[in-house]
Amino acid sequence: MASASQADIDWLVREDANLAQAWVSRCVALGEYFVAREAGEIVGFLRFSRFWGRVPYMEMIRIQPAYRRSGVGTALFVAWEEAMRGEGARLLMTSCECDESRPQDWHHRNGFTETGAIELPGLQSVPEVFFIKHLA
Template identity: 45%
Template sequence: MQVRYGQSGDLDWLCENDIHVGKDWIKRCLGNQEYVVALQDNKIIGFLRFSFFWGKIPYMDMVWVPEAGRKQGTGTALFNFWEAEMKKVGAKVLMTSSVIHELEPQTWHKKNGFQESGQLHFGNFDPTKEVFFIKNL
């Protein structure tokens, strides 16, 4: 498995698989090197999209692997690459979140060293609470 930052040639695959954001946002993230992709036999098998909370704290927006490829270490490989890259740029903490009722992602975050740090309700935007996690580096 190879892990690298996303590239412009990954756009079509990301548009098909990162269904939570639009093409313009995907292009923006690719331009800012805010995608990490995992490849097997030169084919993308998963991605991690991130941003910076307050413009400073690396925030893992999403890590996604197709159902058939899960529980094979791809998500962890994506996370490990991202964590190492964030350390290189001087990050002191990482941040992520999960919908409150999604226990499997929360368990995965904790397994990768995150600790729950609070919950938010986004009112009319989304009635479901979000659980936030941080990991000190």
């Protein structure tokens, strides 16, 4: 697991398809992507930002279908968590839609607890559930 580099941008633009290339490039430049590789090829990524400019917020974690449920996502998450802990973070945040049971189960397995939800009319048909994880 490592931070993404400029060489990874084309792959990330393809796989993180809801974002414009300029935004992907910005995130890479700021170190806001972690990538997982298998035999030199990217098999997954984790993108994050900072809520209120301070709290690490995992925006997206996506693993190629052939590598799902093999520990790649958890390894990406652990690498990100350790990096954030190393930067002095004491809290992590993430979210998913309220009707997404598998992502919610993943968050719970990885130590997150629900902290609230918001409705985003016009953007999503169901509320977004937020999760936090306290770091020791």
